[in-house]
Amino acid sequence: MAKNRFSSTAGPSQRQLRVGEVIRRALSDILNRGDIHDPDLNRLSVTVGEVRTSPDLKIATVYVMPLGGQHRDEAIAGLKRNKGELRRLLSKEVVLKNAPDLRFQIDETFDRMDHTRELFARDEVRRDLDDEDEDDGAGEER
Template sequence: MAKTRAHAGAAAGQRQLRVAEVIRRSLSAILARGEVHDPDLAHVSVTVAEVKVSPDLRHATAFVLPLGGVNTEGVVRALTRNRAEIRRLVTAQIDLKYSPELSFEPDLSFDRMDRTRELLGSPAVRRDLDRD
């Protein structure tokens, strides 16, 4: 019987989640220790909020945010510019058959949470909630 393939919108499997967490921890440690030699990353504390891994484990997208959210685009550009070195450092710490290709995206979840709080605190929503 043939294996069924996950749909594009399907949730990540356990292996994907475990590998993503291992990569996230490795990236966090590498960035915290300052192992990437780039002046744009020299004195910047970067938070790796989440890593998403493709089903074949060959591509990983890290969602990052510098402390305070200052110069996010510059930090993402610097990480992207140094992704070969970062990939080499991550590969040295993890045990996978293939070294995943890394990409970096800004983490927008904090902005979305702030916007949600703002919407829930607006007078129109308060008025509707107070009716009950």
């Protein structure tokens, strides 16, 4: 059976990463300038954290977070409502064969970082980490 080239678990290609970063920068600029004709969206400060593209570059998943993490639903709704205009403005800034279909999701990276910090701050984790540091230095001679 032939191997499907899109099902490899190796991760995104260099091309996908490069195009995703170009799209991320362009969308950040568009949102920062307030080029969208939607006052509800323009009053929100939205950070574009990451853009992941499909292997054929036809779909771009945009991970966003409103400033301060508040008004998440409102930001996603505004971006989805203005998806066509964002795609049109993106196609003017980024030279691609086809402008990708934009899909918006909340960027959970910040929440995961906070959770990780909380885990490391726990007494039992700190104790285990301190024990490990002592074990590493006990057997060394200089």
